[in-house]
Amino acid sequence: MSHIEKKEFEIYRITPPPPQRDLQEYIRLYVQSGDDKYFYWFLHYYEPTLNEKAKSFRNKYSMEEHFADIKQSLVTGLCKALMKYDITIAPFLPYAQRYMEREVHNYIRTMRTGYSVQSEFEYARLRKVMDIFNHSGGEFTEETISQVATQIGESYEKTKSIIEGGILTENYVDIQSNDEDDTGTTDFLLPDSSLNPENIYFKQELYDKLNEAYDSLEYTEKIMLAQHLGFCPECFSTRYADKTDLDENDKPKEKPIKPLPYTDIATDHGFSDADTAKRVCGNAIIKLRKKI
Structure with a gap:
């Protein structure tokens, strides 16, 4: 993995530090007053957690040059959650988790090296196609491709192209090298089953439903x-x-x-x-x- 510059870890650092309080208290003050400074104070103290989350996504999806952008996607999720947040219902951070994950996956969908899907519609179709493909045996044969094409109502060639992209997504992992921020090293290519579009889709759907139900x-x-x-x-x-x-x-x-x-x-x-x-x-x- 590439080195992460110190400034990327300290995007939201405030000098001198703001008064230290419980994170939920900053959100309460922001909601009641509408003063942006309280959200900035929240980000100042929540930034170490943001860094760990961003590093985790960076490592999992082999996007070594994207740490700062992934971190910004997490913050975008926080902002979107804050726009709809009702402080009387639940603490903010559990409520905001699914918004953060959704923004990061949307970023990964469009920017991940190896295979990019340019719209949410195409990404949803890719997940559906790979779900059908894997349940049909997962063999890249004319018979399997024809079966998938029939079920999704697309031509053979179009379906073949979609499946090829899905297989690329499932198996593409960048070559990694160790740095001071990560333990362990990988110097060869490995299939990344965590990027299986079918798995990503159903896990995200399950997490979203569970979060909504828990909220x-x-x-x-x-x-x-x-x-x-x-x-x-x-x-x-x-x-x-x-x-x-x-x-x-x-x-x-x-x-x-x-x-x-x-x-x-x-x-x-x-x-x-x-x-x-x-x-x-x-x-x-x-x-x-x-x-x-």
């Missing part, structure tokens, strides 16, 4: 369900950094978030017994299923 829950239901299933209600991660247990590089080890028993959840929320906590979590899951 619809009441605040207490969200927290209790997160405790029961073992994930962070803010970022949805299933792991946390244990600052009391450091690795050989003096960095906190990542550990799984352990699901809490109903008795502990009930105690945390002031309920008299575990059955109440179990009932709240059960009702939350029912709501999620209905929404999905």
Whole structure:
């Protein structure tokens, strides 16, 4: 991977630093006052997380020269989320996650080296074609191409061209080299199954539906369900950094978030017994299923 310049990590740094508060508090102040400075203050303190997210996308999709643009796409997602955000419904960051992911994938769709799809319609068609192709055996033969062409109502040659592009997308990975920002190195080409358009499509659809359903829950239901299933209600991660247990590089080890028993959840929320906590979590899951 190419080197990331220091200035790209500090796009939103403010000197001297603004007053440090909870990130949600900056959003509350922005919503109530309309003063842009509070959103800038939010970005100042949220930037380390933005950097990690941008690096993760950069590495996953082998776009070593695109760190700053991916980071800007994440911020675009934050801005779009803020335009529709209702502070009385949910904390901002869990709400904004799907907006950020959507903007990054839209950027990747149009700019990724190797194969670019120039419109959302074409990208959706590509995903549909590759879904049918893979379920038809995934063999690049005249028979399979003809079957796909019949199902999508396109000519044989057009369908063949779309499938060729999809196969290229599935298998193209840039040659990588190690730098100070990344651990590990790859000096040969590998098939990148994570770029399978079918997988990207269905995962994104699932995440969007899950996020929308989770956002619809009441605040207490969200927290209790997160405790029961073992994930962070803010970022949805299933792991946390244990600052009391450091690795050989003096960095906190990542550990799984352990699901809490109903008795502990009930105690945390002031309920008299575990059955109440179990009932709240059960009702939350029912709501999620209905929404999905």
